[in-house]
Amino acid sequence: MTDAQASPQTLFDKVWREHLVCPETAETPAVLYIDLHLVHEVTSPQAFAMLRERRLSVRRPDRTLATVDHSVPTSPASWRDGFAGMDDQARRQVRQLTENCGRHGIRLLGVNSSRRGIVHVIGPELGATRPGMTIVCGDSHTTTHGAFGALAFGIGTTEVGHVLATQCLLQRKPKSLGVEISGTLPEGVTAKDVVLALIGRIGVAGGTGHVIEYFGEAVSAMSMEGRMTLCNMAIEAGARAGMVAPDDVTFEYLAGRPMAPKDAAWDVSLDRWRQLPTDEGAVFDASVSLSADSLEPQVTWGTDPGMVMPVTGRVPDPASPSQARALDYMGMAAGEAIEGRPVQVVFVGSCTNSRISDLRQAAQLLAGRRVARGVRMLVVPGSQQVKRQAEAEGLDRVFAEAGAEWHESGCSLCIAMNGDRAAAGQYVVSTSNRNFEGRQGPGARTLLASPLTAAASAVAGAVADPRPFIARQRRIA
Amino acid sequence: MEPVRVIRSRTVVIPSENIDTDQIIPARFLTTTSRSGLGQHLFADKRFDADGKPRPEFPLNRPEAAGCSILVAGRNFGCGSSREHAPWALHDYGFRAVVSTEIADIFRSNALRNGLLPVVVGADIHQWLMDNPGAEVTVDLEARRVGLPDGRFATFEVEAFARYCLLEGIDPLGFLMGRAGDIRSYEERRAWTP
Ligand code: SF4
Numbered sequence: 001m002t003d004a005q006a007s008p009q010t011l012f013d014k015v016w017r018e019h020l021v022c023p024e025t026a027e028t029p030a031v032l033y034i035d036l037h038l039v040h041e042v043t044s045p046q047a048f049a050m051l052r053e054r055r056l057s058v059r060r061p062d063r064t065l066a067t068v069d070h071s072v073p074t075s076p077a078s079w080r081d082g083f084a085g086m087d088d089q090a091r092r093q094v095r096q097l098t099e100n101c102g103r104h105g106i107r108l109l110g111v112n113s114s115r116r117g118i119v120h121v122i123g124p125e126l127g128a129t130r131p132g133m134t135i136v137c138g139d140s141h142t143t144t145h146g147a148f149g150a151l152a153f154g155i156g157t158t159e160v161g162h163v164l165a166t167q168c169l170l171q172r173k174p175k176s177l178g179v180e181i182s183g184t185l186p187e188g189v190t191a192k193d194v195v196l197a198l199i200g201r202i203g204v205a206g207g208t209g210h211v212i213e214y215f216g217e218a219v220s221a222m223s224m225e226g227r228m229t230l231c232n233m234a235i236e237a238g239a240r241a242g243m244v245a246p247d248d249v250t251f252e253y254l255a256g257r258p259m260a261p262k263d264a265a266w267d268v269s270l271d272r273w274r275q276l277p278t279d280e281g282a283v284f285d286a287s288v289s290l291s292a293d294s295l296e297p298q299v300t301w302g303t304d305p306g307m308v309m310p311v312t313g314r315v316p317d318p319a320s321p322s323q324a325r326a327l328d329y330m331g332m333a334a335g336e337a338i339e340g341r342p343v344q345v346v347f348v349g350s351c352t353n354s355r356i357s358d359l360r361q362a363a364q365l366l367a368g369r370r371v372a373r374g375v376r377m378l379v380v381p382g383s384q385q386v387k388r389q390a391e392a393e394g395l396d397r398v399f400a401e402a403g404a405e406w407h408e409s410g411c412s413l414c415i416a417m418n419g420d421r422a423a424a425g426q427y428v429v430s431t432s433n434r435n436f437e438g439r440q441g442p443g444a445r446t447l448l449a450s451p452l453t454a455a456a457s458a459v460a461g462a463v464a465d466p467r468p469f470i471a472r473q474r475r476i477a
Numbered sequence: 478m479e480p481v482r483v484i485r486s487r488t489v490v491i492p493s494e495n496i497d498t499d500q501i502i503p504a505r506f507l508t509t510t511s512r513s514g515l516g517q518h519l520f521a522d523k524r525f526d527a528d529g530k531p532r533p534e535f536p537l538n539r540p541e542a543a544g545c546s547i548l549v550a551g552r553n554f555g556c557g558s559s560r561e562h563a564p565w566a567l568h569d570y571g572f573r574a575v576v577s578t579e580i581a582d583i584f585r586s587n588a589l590r591n592g593l594l595p596v597v598v599g600a601d602i603h604q605w606l607m608d609n610p611g612a613e614v615t616v617d618l619e620a621r622r623v624g625l626p627d628g629r630f631a632t633f634e635v636e637a638f639a640r641y642c643l644l645e646g647i648d649p650l651g652f653l654m655g656r657a658g659d660i661r662s663y664e665e666r667r668a669w670t671p
Pocket of ligand 1: 069141352410411415432433
């Protein structure tokens with residue numbers, strides 16, 4: 001037996017080791033092989049330009065997959081008028097990606113593709129994201145793919161160029177952080193609430209330099225979509241990546257996906273995937289644990305995802321000048337109840353919460369109810385595939401009957417660079433991942449929450465706890 | 478690439494913690510397909526009001542900030558998105574080093590690739606820098622030292638290979654390209670890929 005087999009390893013250790021082209025030394029980082037490189041329009045043009053300047057080609061176009069998501073309009077009106085409102089620069093970005101993919105033989109799920117969507121939604125949906133892979137993208141929420149037991153992280157544009165040219169990255173091995181979520185999630189409390197509470201606990205820099213592995217009873221009980229929400233926001237805790245060990249839930253999700261292995265190849269993969277989970281006795285560099293049992297729906301009150309509280313709570317006293325500035329930006333006062341604060345916009349979407357189960361949750365809560373007068377609610381599916389599925393289930397009608405807007409897929413109001421944006425001073429309950437100043441439009445005020453809390457808030461016209469709504473529905477049923 | 482060795486400059490201080498990359502360069506400026514010219518949009522929503530007029534109270538808009546190439550900021554600078562536009566904008570504006578007690582991972586790596594030094598110092602030196610905007614400071618990459626005007630100094634860590642590349646003006650892609658043989662044999666010996 002080699003040492004490697006003798007000493008217990010974490011999931012992260014195993015995936016890291018498997019991808020070492022050259023190990024790291026004191027002088028040089030490791031050369032890490034990348035199995036899947038996802039590309040989108042915003043962070044790739046300068047990388048392709050670099051290839052062009054140096055007359056380099058893409059080493060593995062077969063390991064590269066591109067889509068357009070950030071700057072593509074999602075509103076039905078803009079689709080009707082052929083993107084009349086789309087600005088020239090954004091148009092140029094989309095055109096350049098199309099040209100670059102054509103030139104280098106990269107598969108592009110472009111504007112008119114039925115499989116287009118937010119890059120972190122389509123990877124898993126297509127079965128392109130699989131256990132044990134290394135996955136990168138010029139996008140910080142690449143951590144999402146870690147839900148499958150892949151090592152997946154965001155890179156900058158220079159590194160996008162490195163991967164295009166060499167299929168490799170220069171990396172120092174990060175440390176590991178074990179996050180145990182014990183217990184059972186109460187009704188009305190979701191993966192989003194878990195990860196918000198975690199960030200509230202460890203802070204937005206709590207995971208810096210680390211790869212998180214989530215485990216425990218509540219994680220095992222989660223669907224793949226819940227696990228994706230969990231890993232998606234690992235970056236909001238500052239972590240390099242988030243991972244969940246693959247199990248039967250993972251395999252069941254993957255089976256039959258268009259890019260998943262088939263027949264004999266599937267059996268081989270399954271055998272390998274089953275060896276990935278962290279070994280008994282392996283140690284993390286750091287550990288945190290959180291109980292799901294007493295968790296309440298969470299909502300942010302400030303301008304980073306760590307400024308978070310239970311929806312039933314009161315806005316805390318600012319503990320630092322930054323928190324005081326955040327309260328000022330948000331127009332909130334310490335000691336006020338967050339529940340009942342009027343909101344003007346509700347957004348269900350983004351790579352955090354735009355998958356079919358997220359939309360089902362929002363629709364269940366909205367069924368037979370109406371979005372409050374004066375509230376604009378946007379529901380933006382994560383992909384065209386999610387959109388079709390939702391329409392097949394009639395969810396789009398539930399949204400329309402409730403008075404919410406039903407959009408084409410894309411990033412939309414998560415980043416507000418495609419024309420969807422909130423006005424200065426407006427309060428937005430949003431299922432996205434960043435409540436940074438100006439993220440949803442200059443001066444807009446974001447309150448991050450789960451799809452259930454977002455839908456409840458849309459009905460109430462104010463920040464609302466979804467649990468009484470669910471209980472009432474139960475009584476009627 | 479231009480080698481980076483020693484940066485000597487007065488400082489500008491933006492004391493906020495958790496300055497995210499959306500603040501450094503708001504998303505609406507990311508539709509560019511070039512990496513130059515982003516300095517004009519650096520901290521756009523902080524520097525300018527809704528009518529595009531400079532906000533006089535923002536540190537970069539004060540007359541004494543002109544020409545400074547060292548930025549001192551509160552903890553966890555550069556958190557949030559992976560946009561390399563953030564270090565591009567800072568560099569284009571004229572910054573060559575960012576000093577904080579904590580700098581987010583992706584930003585740090587992006588900065589190092591673009592001749593912008595991420596410098597993490599201890600709490601006491603940081604507090605002194607925060608309390609003394611405009612101080613003449615030296616950041617020496619070779620010695621990995623930040624020197625204060627009173628002669629005190631602090632050492633900082635920087636990944637060895639990134640430091641070497643910056644000092645010598647070497648592009649790390651050349652190093653990676655030089656590993657083509659290893660990459661090929663890795664691909665060949667790998668019987669199964671996930
Ligand atoms: S949905 Fe938001 S966070 Fe996700 S990739 Fe798009 S812009 Fe980034």
